[in-house]
Every structure is written in C-alpha cells, then in structure tokens.
Amino acid sequence: MDCQVQNEYDGGMPTTKGLATRERILDAAVGVLIHNGREALNLDGILASTRTSKSQLFHYFPGGKRELIHAATQRQVQRIAGELTAPLDTLDAWRTWVERTIRLHRTQTQEDACEVAAMAARVLDPEPEDRAVLGDTMQSWNRHFAAGIRAMQRSGELRAGADAGALAALFSAVLQGGAVLDKAVGRLDYLEPALRVALAHVEGFAASE
Amino acid sequence: MDCQVQNEYDGGMPTTKGLATRERILDAAVGVLIHNGREALNLDGILASTRTSKSQLFHYFPGGKRELIHAATQRQVQRIAGELTAPLDTLDAWRTWVERTIRLHRTQTQEDACEVAAMAARVLDPEPEDRAVLGDTMQSWNRHFAAGIRAMQRSGELRAGADAGALAALFSAVLQGGAVLDKAVGRLDYLEPALRVALAHVEGFAASE
DNA sequence: TCGTTATTGGACTGTTGCGTCCAATCCTCA
DNA sequence: TGAGGATTGGACGCAACAGTCCAATAACGA
Numbered sequence: 001m002d003c004q005v006q007n008e009y010d011g012g013m014p015t016t017k018g019l020a021t022r023e024r025i026l027d028a029a030v031g032v033l034i035h036n037g038r039e040a041l042n043l044d045g046i047l048a049s050t051r052t053s054k055s056q057l058f059h060y061f062p063g064g065k066r067e068l069i070h071a072a073t074q075r076q077v078q079r080i081a082g083e084l085t086a087p088l089d090t091l092d093a094w095r096t097w098v099e100r101t102i103r104l105h106r107t108q109t110q111e112d113a114c115e116v117a118a119m120a121a122r123v124l125d126p127e128p129e130d131r132a133v134l135g136d137t138m139q140s141w142n143r144h145f146a147a148g149i150r151a152m153q154r155s156g157e158l159r160a161g162a163d164a165g166a167l168a169a170l171f172s173a174v175l176q177g178g179a180v181l182d183k184a185v186g187r188l189d190y191l192e193p194a195l196r197v198a199l200a201h202v203e204g205f206a207a208s209e
Numbered sequence: 210m211d212c213q214v215q216n217e218y219d220g221g222m223p224t225t226k227g228l229a230t231r232e233r234i235l236d237a238a239v240g241v242l243i244h245n246g247r248e249a250l251n252l253d254g255i256l257a258s259t260r261t262s263k264s265q266l267f268h269y270f271p272g273g274k275r276e277l278i279h280a281a282t283q284r285q286v287q288r289i290a291g292e293l294t295a296p297l298d299t300l301d302a303w304r305t306w307v308e309r310t311i312r313l314h315r316t317q318t319q320e321d322a323c324e325v326a327a328m329a330a331r332v333l334d335p336e337p338e339d340r341a342v343l344g345d346t347m348q349s350w351n352r353h354f355a356a357g358i359r360a361m362q363r364s365g366e367l368r369a370g371a372d373a374g375a376l377a378a379l380f381s382a383v384l385q386g387g388a389v390l391d392k393a394v395g396r397l398d399y400l401e402p403a404l405r406v407a408l409a410h411v412e413g414f415a416a417s418e
Numbered sequence: 419t420c421g422t423t424a425t426t427g428g429a430c431t432g433t434t435g436c437g438t439c440c441a442a443t444c445c446t447c448a
Numbered sequence: 449t450g451a452g453g454a455t456t457g458g459a460c461g462c463a464a465c466a467g468t469c470c471a472a473t474a475a476c477g478a
Binding site for chain 2: 035125131
C-alpha cells in the first residue's frame, strides 16, 4: 500500500535556516486557524504575513494548502492538549484543573484566540482527516476525564455509584459548549459557571468522611 | 443615516411564482449551511441544485452571497429555536424536553444535519452580523432555561438555593458541547449522557416532599 | 576555492467563483 | 390582445487564489 505524504518534510535535508522558515509559516497558519478559521486561511496571506514566497511554502509543504492546514491542525491540538491535560485523580486535582482552565480560557478570550472554540468551529471542515485529528483530541480529553473519575472511585474518594462515563461526558460537553458559547456571545458568561456547577455535581459524589 | 438592505425583497412586487423560486434558493442555502458549512456554500452550487440561474438569485437577493447567507442563517435559527423551545416550568417539563432534545438530535445526526453543531461551526464566521444572529439564539435559549428554573423556584418545586443562572449555563453548555462532540466524533456518545447528568443535577435541587 | 544542494523571489497559468448585464419569455390586467 | 412588469437564461468580466516553474542567490562541505 502506498503511504500518504505525512507531515515530515522529505525533499532533501533542510538546514536550520530552512526549518526556521517552515516554522514561521506553520505558526502563521496556526494563528489564522485559531483567530479566523480555516475559511480565512489563504496562502498569499500567509506569505505576506511571514514575508516568505510561494516557492518556500511549496518547498516545505509540497502538498500545498492541504498539507499546511493538516500540519497546523496537528500542532494546534498538540499544544492545547498539553495545556489542558493535568492529573485528575483527586478532587483537589479537579478543582485545580477547573481553576486553571478558567484562567486559560480568560486569557485566550482576551486576545480573541480561544483554541477550544476554534476546534469546534471545524466540525464541518471539508477535510475528513483534519476533522478526525480534532475529534480524536476531544475524545482523548474525555478518556482522561473518565480515567480520573475511576481513579477516585478506586481510591475511595468518590462513591462507586457515580457513572464515570457520564460524568466525563458532562465535563467534555461543558468544556466544549462553554468555550463555544463564550465565543459566540463575546463574553465570559458560560464556561466558568457551567464548569463550577459540573464540579459541584462531581463533589456531590464524594464519599462521606 | 442610510439603511442597509434588509432581508426583505424590494425590487418590484414578487408574484407567487417568484416567491417560490426565492424559497427554493433559500432552502438550498440552509441545507448547505447545515450539512457542509458556510465555507462550502457557493452560488453556482446553489443554482445547480435548484435549477435556477444567476439572474434569479441576484433578482431575489440583490446583496448576493452575503444577503443569501444572512437570510438563510435567520431562517435556520428560527426553525431550530422553535424546535427546542418548550415550556420548562416543572421538572416533568424538563424531563420531557430532555427526551425530546435527545430524540431530535438522534434524528438529525442520522441524516448528518445537526443544526446545533452547525451553529457552533460558525463561531468564527467572517460576517459579524451572522455571528450575532447565532449568538443571540444561543443566549435566548439560555434565558429560557434560567426562566424555567426560576419559575420552579417560585412554585416551590425547586429549592431557592439553586443558582438559576449557573444551572442555565450548564444546560446551554451541555447542549452546545454535546452536539459539537457527537458531530466531531461521529457518534452519539456525549449529548445524551451529559444531558441526563445535568438533569439529575437539577433534580437534586428538588424540594423534598 | 569550487561544486553541490538548499533556499529564495516572483512571474506565470489555470481554475473557481462572485457579480453584471442584456435580451428573451412569461404573466397579469386592462 | 397589447403593454408593462416580473421572471428567466446565460454569456461575460473580473478578482482571488492555488499551484508550477525557472532562474538567482546563499550556505555548506570537501
């Protein structure tokens, strides 16, 4: 079977300088994806904002626009996933995570660059492969939530009766929906209260001391 | 001050036949917006699928693509808003609403036409006016949720301690996020469980009989 | 220093798609 | 039936944009 060209550059050995150029292009693409969405991304714009030329872009991304967006998508989810994935095996860890998420969201919203909302904006992306990258990231968050809940049940901090899968789905949905809503209405009205209520619900399952 | 051209047709009195043509075009546009998103909407495609011509489209939508998308957006939110807005002033009404929403979501997902997810996909829409239409709809759902909670508090069905605004935000976020996630992962894994957990949380505030 | 390879600029082509325009046809009503 | 307005078809112009190509320069190793 023939392999699709992956994200790794393959035409000759790039030098440090070359990689830096590639990097600049990629960063610009990620920026556009987060701020204005895929629809707004056009190569000439990227070239202008990075002061590079067509030949450079196609040198480092032979697959053109598709490959650039694909690589940018992967970089994007990689960064945000690291940011939002912390250990969640105690209630205190959950509280910390909630506060941290709210802070991060506030910061990103200030500069109009909410990455979670930007991911949601692409559920109808024409490229199935890119949709999959985004969806997989969301799913891995969900698994992480569920694993945290189950860990707390094993440790006895949470009652066994709680449905770990459902609670994880709740958090996943609240995270996504809260980000989308705050972006849609242009204010920080949803994610924070919804996340706190969700946390309170989980705390309701705490084993009585 | 000069008024922007609104959504109402203004060039001459349209006949029944003319309005029908306008309607066909509009329906096709809504369909594309829901199924494939704004990025995929192009006039030639609309014309082909409705067997109409350029002159017809620009006759009924003198503002061209912008006006068409704007009108289609309004029609879209109007329809879905009616679908999801039921009285919510008793716990039983909430239960009914949850079941109905889940059913509707299941149906729409089957035909790959989840309208809530389609709305979320447009948080980065280049047209601020259209973003506003979508955001306003989400906000009006939220107000409706909050009003329902407060009504139950007034009637004594729910304890006064519950934070109506936060509970409404929870439902808004779960609705949005659940729809987005199900669309993103291509399965019905999120909205239903998350909605049920959210409902259970509200039920936890029921005044003891 | 010299040859090889990476890097760069930018002109050029082809396509897509929005919007304009004009002429032809249909409908209605007097 | 004839006039006037509504409706329709489709050719055309124009701009945006993806992608190709070639030649020029820079970097690097022998």
